[in-house]
Amino acid sequence: MIYDITRRVTVNTAVFPGDTPYHPDLKLRITSGASVNLVTVTTTLHIGTHVDAYFHYTPDGAFVDAMPLEAYIGRAHVVTTTKPDGELTLEDLPPLPARVERLLIHSPISDLPESIFPETFPYPSAALIAALAARSCRLIGVDSPSVDRADSADLPGHHAIRQHGMVNIENLVLTGVPDGEYELIALPLKLADACASPVRAVLRTLT
Numbered sequence: 001m002i003y004d005i006t007r008r009v010t011v012n013t014a015v016f017p018g019d020t021p022y023h024p025d026l027k028l029r030i031t032s033g034a035s036v037n038l039v040t041v042t043t044t045l046h047i048g049t050h051v052d053a054y055f056h057y058t059p060d061g062a063f064v065d066a067m068p069l070e071a072y073i074g075r076a077h078v079v080t081t082t083k084p085d086g087e088l089t090l091e092d093l094p095p096l097p098a099r100v101e102r103l104l105i106h107s108p109i110s111d112l113p114e115s116i117f118p119e120t121f122p123y124p125s126a127a128l129i130a131a132l133a134a135r136s137c138r139l140i141g142v143d144s145p146s147v148d149r150a151d152s153a154d155l156p157g158h159h160a161i162r163q164h165g166m167v168n169i170e171n172l173v174l175t176g177v178p179d180g181e182y183e184l185i186a187l188p189l190k191l192a193d194a195c196a197s198p199v200r201a202v203l204r205t206l207t
């Protein structure tokens with residue numbers, strides 16, 4: 001069984017305040033005599049469910065085409081927190097196994113409609129990220145729009161993730177996904193000079 005944990009991207013999908021929304025432009029139309037329909041899209045790369053490249057917050061960080069692919073595929077542990085906003089620590093989560101290769105945090109944010117940008121949301125503390133790194137974690141996924149407070153200037157969560165050799169996924173939708181172990185597949189596009197990529201994120205149940 002497959003769970004699609006991806007936000008739908010529409011013209012109404014909320015983006016960070018000031019960022020570029022999704023805009024599909026039908027440049028050629030079959031109904032106007034063209035042989036094909038041809039759509040050009042203008043959008044922030046941080047649209048809907050996406051991964052951040054290290055370049056997003058580090059001047060000499062990797063572009064998204066050079067991010068480590070193996071981090072985005074494999075065993076993932078889904079946990080639920082009821083905390084609606086603020087910093088998340090280990091104490092806000094159910095007990096974790098000794099090894100957690102990938103952690104996806106399901107919060108109340110998953111239930112918001114795609115058109116709403118939440119002013120506050122939960123995000124992992126640098127201490128939680130360090131505790132996950134100690135459990136061999138490669139990826140942290142959140143349903144929040146960021147792994148830092150929305151108005152954070154120094155982005156401690158983002159930087160802790162890079163310093164530990166981890167990667168992040170933002171804006172997941174984990175509604176209806178029971179806590180537990182899955183296989184995650186969420187590959188970024190091979191975009192040169194890009195700071196992020198939308199992904200189609202899915203969880204496969206383990207057999």
Ligand SMILES: [Zn+2]
Nearest residue numbers: 046052170196
């Ligand atoms: Zn982002």
